Amino acid sequence: MTGQVGPRGLAILVLAGITALLLAILGWTQRGAGPTAPHSAPTGVYLVIGGTTR
Amino acid sequence: MPPAEPEPPISQIPPTPHTLLAPQAPEGAGSPRARPCVLAALAERGAVITAEWAPTAGRILLGVVFLWFGYHELLEPAQWTQYIPVISESSSLAVIAVLAHGWVLFVLAAALLAGVAPRVAAAIASLLMLEIVIALAATGLSDTALRDVGVLGLAVCLTGCKNQRLVLRN
Numbered sequence: 001m002t003g004q005v006g007p008r009g010l011a012i013l014v015l016a017g018i019t020a021l022l023l024a025i026l027g028w029t030q031r032g033a034g035p036t037a038p039h040s041a042p043t044g045v046y047l048v049i050g051g052t053t054r
Numbered sequence: 055m056p057p058a059e060p061e062p063p064i065s066q067i068p069p070t071p072h073t074l075l076a077p078q079a080p081e082g083a084g085s086p087r088a089r090p091c092v093l094a095a096l097a098e099r100g101a102v103i104t105a106e107w108a109p110t111a112g113r114i115l116l117g118v119v120f121l122w123f124g125y126h127e128l129l130e131p132a133q134w135t136q137y138i139p140v141i142s143e144s145s146s147l148a149v150i151a152v153l154a155h156g157w158v159l160f161v162l163a164a165a166l167l168a169g170v171a172p173r174v175a176a177a178i179a180s181l182l183m184l185e186i187v188i189a190l191a192a193t194g195l196s197d198t199a200l201r202d203v204g205v206l207g208l209a210v211c212l213t214g215c216k217n218q219r220l221v222l223r224n
Contacts, residue, residue: 005170006223008222009168009170009222009223010170012165012168012170012222013164013165015164016160016163017157017160017161020124020128020156020157020160020161023128023129024128026129027127027128027130027131027153028131028149028153030130031131031132032132
């Protein structure tokens with residue numbers, strides 16, 4: 001079961017590890033950026049509060 | 055007269071292709087009598103191909119699943135912190151745990167897809183899936199937890215498969 005990985009296999013694993021690390025850094029820097037409200041949301045709230053929608 | 059040789063047990067008789075056992079139909083191969091033999095031969099061939107390639111297909115499909123979840127856990131960790139038990143989902147520790155989990159998933163996916171030490175990768179995938187099932191079951195048995203039990207079963211099966219195709223050995 002524990003066969004040798006070999007240089008090519010090791011290269012693939014290292015490449016995948018580095019790619020995953022870069023993605024993790026990207027995910028960490030963007031962790032606070034949640035989904036933004038659509039631009040029309042304030043208008044919709046205004047219309048509902050103002051009672052001008054019939 | 056020499057003594058007759060004892061018949062070997064059934065388990066020692068080599069398998070014979072169905073095509074050899076097929077009766078010679080006088081009307082030709084397209085006759086209704088020959089058709090079941092052709093179907094049996096096709097089924098036999100399909101079974102051989104399936105037995106040969108099914109572990110590889112399962113390994114690649116499991117790799118695709120791990121790649122998808124690993125990629126999304128790495129890029130959007132905040133969407134996954136709710137699945138971590140005990141730790142508060144708004145804490146930085148939960149985000150770090152999701153990123154570490156995603157990293158392991160991503161590297162495992164690469165190993166499964168490329169066929170790098172596939173049985174070891176499947177064994178680690180089994181442990182990872184067991185951890186996921188336990189974590190999900192801790193918050194109550196759900197459809198997601200039961201689905202992941204199936205994925206765990208696939209990973210356990212792949213751990214025991216010795217004949218894998220498309221494996222990177224060196």
